[in-house]
Amino acid sequence: MKNKRGVTLIALIVTIIILLILAGVTLRLLTGNEGILKRAESAREKSDKVQEIENATLEEYDKTIKEYLNNDCNDFEKWISYVKLENKYESISELLNSQDFSRVLDNKECVDFMLESTETILPEIMKSENAIREIGKNNDVSNQIIENETWLKAIEKSQYADVFDEFAIKIPILTDNTSNGIVTGSPAISTSYQLYYPFTGGEPNSKTGLNIWCPNKPNDSWIGYEFKREKNIKIYKLKFNGDDGTGTNDGWCFPQKYALQCKINEGDDNNSNWINCSPIFEISDITREGNFVNNFSEKRWWSVTNYFKSETASKKFRLYVYKSFGNYVCINGLQIYGRE
Numbered sequence: 001m002k003n004k005r006g007v008t009l010i011a012l013i014v015t016i017i018i019l020l021i022l023a024g025v026t027l028r029l030l031t032g033n034e035g036i037l038k039r040a041e042s043a044r045e046k047s048d049k050v051q052e053i054e055n056a057t058l059e060e061y062d063k064t065i066k067e068y069l070n071n072d073c074n075d076f077e078k079w080i081s082y083v084k085l086e087n088k089y090e091s092i093s094e095l096l097n098s099q100d101f102s103r104v105l106d107n108k109e110c111v112d113f114m115l116e117s118t119e120t121i122l123p124e125i126m127k128s129e130n131a132i133r134e135i136g137k138n139n140d141v142s143n144q145i146i147e148n149e150t151w152l153k154a155i156e157k158s159q160y161a162d163v164f165d166e167f168a169i170k171i172p173i174l175t176d177n178t179s180n181g182i183v184t185g186s187p188a189i190s191t192s193y194q195l196y197y198p199f200t201g202g203e204p205n206s207k208t209g210l211n212i213w214c215p216n217k218p219n220d221s222w223i224g225y226e227f228k229r230e231k232n233i234k235i236y237k238l239k240f241n242g243d244d245g246t247g248t249n250d251g252w253c254f255p256q257k258y259a260l261q262c263k264i265n266e267g268d269d270n271n272s273n274w275i276n277c278s279p280i281f282e283i284s285d286i287t288r289e290g291n292f293v294n295n296f297s298e299k300r301w302w303s304v305t306n307y308f309k310s311e312t313a314s315k316k317f318r319l320y321v322y323k324s325f326g327n328y329v330c331i332n333g334l335q336i337y338g339r340e
Contacts, residue, residue, distance in 0.1 A: 079121065082109035092124040096131040105138045118150055132160040136167040146234050152307050161305070168235065168337035171225050174199040184269060185223030185318070186215040189328070195223060197332075198239075204301055204332040206241065213331045214253075215321075221329060222261075224269075224318025231338045232313045233277065236260050237305045239333030252326035254302065257282045259322070260336065262314035274318070278308040283325070301332060 076092055083104055089095040095104070104110045114121050125131045132155070135141050142164070145151045155164050172180040174196045183195045192209030202211040215221035241253040260278040267273050283304065317336055321329055 076120070079110060079113050079117070080104065082113065083107040092121060093128065096124060096128040098130075101131055102134050102138070105134060105141050111141055111144065115144060115148060115151065122151065122154055126154050126158045126160075129160045129163055132158060133163045133166070136164040139167075142167070146307070147309065156305055156307055165235070165237075165335075165337055169227075169231055169233075170335055170337045171199055173201050181228065182226040183224070184226070185213070186217070186221040189214045189216045198223065198334045199225065201333075204239075204241070204330075206300075206330075211332055212241070214328055218321070218324030218327060218329050220320075220322065221324075222318045222320040223331065223334065224261075224263075224316060225334075225336070226316040228315070230313040230315050231317075232310065233260065233262070233317055233336045233338040234310060235305065235307050235337040236278070236319070237303065237333065237335045237337075238319070238331065239301060239303045241330035241332070242300045242302045253328040253330040254283065254325050255319075255321040255323075255329055255331075256284070256325035257321070257323040259320055260306070260308075261318050261320045262312055263316040263318075264312075264314065274320070275312070276320075277310040277312045277314070277317070278306060280322070281306050303333070 080089065080095065083106075085100050085103065087098070087100060089098065089100075095101055104114075114125075125135070135145060145155060145164075155161055158164075174180055174183065177183045177194075177196045179196075183199065185195050188195065190209070193212055193214040195213060197209075197211045198213045200211050204211045206212070213223055215223070238255070238258075240255060257280060259276045259280045261274040262277040263269070263274050265273040319331075319334055
């Protein structure tokens with residue numbers, strides 16, 4: 001027996017006690033207020049907060065970079081970087097009034113950039129007669145302008161709007177009802193007011209009726225023009241007499257409610273063969289919605305331009321007056337414009 005060894009009961013108890021002590025210490029290290037688990041949780045919370053701050057900072061940097069790159073399309077150097085120009089231009093206005101502007105309009109990226117710039121390039125173009133003329137000459141760009149509401153309204157208000165219209169499809173100067181196309185319409189109030197008069201381009205003469213068309217009834221009257229081939233019309237302009245000089249509402253002679261219509265069926269000119277290719281426009285106060293035709297000697301004449309979008313093509317178009325503001329309708333000018 002003296003040569004055999006084993007674990008005594010006392011040794012076993014001591015070992016168990018030591019293990020329990022170690023387990024207690026370990027558990028305290030893991031779960032105590034300053035334990036490993038608490039520290040790990042605190043570290044994770046701090047890490048999450050740091051990550052949130054970092055993400056917010058990165059998002060702000062990304063936003064700043066995008067704003068810098070886009071810059072609302074107002075970066076002149078970026079605009080002209082799409083096309084190689086031999087001459088160096090220091091400003092937008094200098095480029096717009098140069099021959100190189102036509103090269104800019106031939107570049108798709110330049111045009112896209114230009115149309116997106118509504119704060120710097122757009123206002124500068126509206127002040128340049130040469131720029132608006134070059135845009136009008138460029139069929140592709142002018143079509144995009146007509147389809148862009150912001151640019152279209154800016155062109156309308158520009159002092160060079162007529163320059164833009166010079167290159168549109170439009171009614172030629174007429175010397176009679178069939179000289180350069182066919183003019184039809186409601187009967188005139190007398191022979192002094194011929195159907196083709198609004199298409200002569202001449203100044204109105206209220207005393208003789210020269211260059212003025214006045215139908216025999218103020219409401220539900222119309223005057224139209226027929227092209228030789230189908231056209232898509234998107235703009236039309238009216239010049240009409242605001243009043244007869246009496247200064248009263250009874251003497252006003254302008255169309256109050258009207259639309260441009262196109263003929264969609266062959267046959268006679270009854271209303272069933274026509275549809276509105278423009279919205280119905282209403283003029284409630286010509287002092288707000290019209291402009292004096294300043295080059296006319298008779299200052300009672302007004303000019304209104306209506307822009308609209310239409311995909312309907314036709315050979316024959318007419319101005320249909322639903323209602324007149326006054327006892328008469330006196331039209332001196334009707335011009336309709338389209339693009340191929």
